[in-house]
Ligand code: HEM
């Protein structure tokens with residue numbers, strides 16, 4: 001049995017701070033935080049030495065606003081399905097804490113502000129790519145892909161994978177192979193990240209009528225797909241080292257993080273439990289955070305370590 005919707009929605013807090021909290025929740029703050037972090041890393045990797053911090057801050061703000069707008073659009077469209085699932089039933093539109101028109105105005109405002117910041121103070125290419133990602137998630141994934149195909153998150157994952165490339169483009173105004181490689185890492189990471197959650201939440205998705213892979217193709221097939229995508233992820237995360245984008249610091253971190261991820265998904269494949277599936281999902285988030293942090297550390301310190309070591313011999 002996967003985890004069931006047994007709890008009741010929490011009562012709505014009608015105070016001002018309650019209203020602010022509802023708007024804040026509408027932006028899926030923690031997901032968007034990691035999205036902005038990967039964009040931030042993309043920005044710093046794109047230039048040698050210290051970046052122009054003003055552009056970095058403005059690009060982070062613009063991408064944050066656009067991603068938050070996408071998250072709000074997603075909840076406007078999904079409010080009925082969200083009200084059915086225990087995991088999402090306390091979202092502001094599902095509880096009635098916010099009205100649809102309030103969420104629509106808020107989403108449009110975030111979108112407009114985000115585009116303004118990117119066009120005025122970053123560059124038009126970043127604004128266009130960010131807009132495509134926002135619409136890709138908020139509309140194309142949510143309206144067309146999510147209710148239609150179990151490949152929804154594979155195709156829709158392109159929107160969530162865009163941020164490091166957006167960060168790269170913000171600093172260079174160019175789409176380069178290195179920026180695309182960062183995109184590819186998150187693209188390959190998304191299926192194990194999401195399907196691990198979908199496995200232990202499969203009955204909720206079935207009840208809400210969402211055709212996620214464990215619902216349409218069963219648990220065993222999903223476990224195999226998670227394993228196969230993690231193999232791809234391992235290969236893709238090693239590529240930046242082979243093209244000398246990063247040095248041994250990154251390699252060590254990637255090998256360690258990949259070994260742990262493989263251990264989780266292989267065990268999940270051989271011996272399924274909801275508890276392990278949940279652990280795998282939470283590990284996937286830490287994995288991405290640490291992998292991108294390792295890129296930063298390598299970018300700033302690996303050359304210095306090599307030079308210092310050479311100086312010692
Ligand atoms: C199409 C792609 C993706 C899908 C379908 C997906 C799906 C999900 C789902 C269903 C959750 C649970 C959310 C909740 O319980 O409220 C979640 C959580 C999370 N996701 Fe993803 N995700 C995707 C891409 C991403 C990306 C690109 C990132 C960051 C770079 C990300 C970071 C996170 C984080 C940090 C959480 C934990 C949120 C929390 O603790 O509240 N996800 N994801």
Ligand SMILES: CC(C)=CCC/C(C)=C/CC/C(C)=C/COP(=O)(O)OP(=O)(O)O
Pocket residue numbers: 028031032035063066067068070071074078088130131133134137146159160162163
């Ligand atoms: C501008 C930019 C970079 C784009 C935005 C990208 C973005 C916010 C991606 C988030 C991906 C995500 C949380 C998917 C959740 O899927 P779901 O909606 O199926 O999950 P749910 O069931 O929790 O609502």
